[in-house]
Amino acid sequence: MIWVDTVAQGILLGGLYALFAAGLSLVFGIMRLVNLAHGDLIVVGAYLILLLVTLLGLPPFLAALVAMPLMFALGWGLQKFLLNRTLGDDILPPLLVTFGLSIVFQNALLEGFSADSQRLPTDALTTASVAIGPLNLGVMPLLTFASAVAVIVGLNQLFYRTSLGRAFRATSDDPVTASLMGIKPASIFATATGIALIIVTIAALYLGLRANFDPNIGPARLIYAFEAVIIGGLGSLWGTLLGGIIIGVAQTVGAAINPEWQILAGHLAFLAVLLVRPRGLFPRAND
């Protein structure tokens, strides 16, 4: 019975990793840009929510809602004025520039908030748990997982049901022909990164509610996100959720065997999947 519980906890943890990863997957899917500052942007989001909580006295969920348009604007501007200039046939410039951004964000946060670890204030609801059959599951992990599913459903609706989504896919296929349809690829990319940072804000909310954070934890979140995206198959959003779940379950099972094995087990699961399916579980046909 303890194993069922462990696996259930792992699946729910996978929701958090899927939230870390969804924005990364979105940006990579549309513009083949690997954003090495993605994890640090999650941390920036967490500090922004913390700031709104402490300055305006907002509850964290409301603060996250307020942070979303600000994070969208940050993403839009970053893409439009900086990252678009790095896109091209050479994959090195975006890697270098986002690596640099990662360092800039970490140091700016250290300057502004010190290295002390922080946490978003939790209330009774966020620490409560519910009994589902034999399982006793935390409300917060359940909410995280539900949010991850909602984000992925929402992104799929956006992609396959709206005119903007068509433009995302067309630009991803062929930006030059897309421009003949009246699409401005530079604006499409900026909008995509803006949307990715809205998802980052949701990830940041749960990151900050569930655990302590400090300015230096971004790169580790990036690695979980990467692993989830790659396990799932580049550009597949449901695959990303499954990737998150695989890492989450591996971590909780690993930790149940020996607490020191938690992180290692996640990485081993990633390597194991990569050995069997080098292109991930749901690779896109035309990559």
Added chain:
Amino acid sequence: MALLDTYGLTATYGDFQALFGVDITLGEAETIAIIGANGAGKTTLMRSISGVLRNAPGMVQFNGRDIGALAADEIMAQGVAMVPEGRKLFPSLSVEENLLIGTYGRRVSGHWSLGSVYDLFPILKDRRHSPGTALSGGQQQMVAIGRALMSNPRVLLCDEISLGLAPVVIKDIYKAVPAIKAAGASLIVVEQDIGQAMAVADRVYCMMEGRVTLTGAPDALSRDAIHDAYFGAGQ
């Protein structure tokens, strides 16, 4: 006044100059054909007019406006649509989505809509949920034409719409031209098939090595003049 003119249009790819001062003019309700051998610069001319290749200001006038320095999406929004060489359907989009995306930058009501494009090419309606790239070459060409028509353009640029298609399919595709003209578009048709170009166009421009070498109404051009303009005199 003409609907669209180019004035001394030049184009380069890096150090290589592909167009050397091309002047063409397209009247309201007119169809012109651009013919010329491989590498003559026909596609480059289409890419320059449509803004895929950026030009200097003043090189292209459309509808009384200087569109020479505009980006492709801005030129499309003005009403110049292109059927690009090689069809260039979006593989991630279904047939119907490929058509719908044609209106992204320009939503103008007019004759062309999903319904009238399906009337023009009925086979596309049956295949509307297939990926665009799962169709035959001729059907893909129909999608590419329909996609450009969806924005109800004033000018339609068609780059080798007969390329690689069987003669009966080419006939089917060219059957659409009268309907396109009737709906109010002027056409620039790039063609390797001289017979097809002569049949469809009011005037023909022949290009060679980045220059216009001959122009005139189809019945005013002799076979010899076209041959010389195509391959150079004395070939």
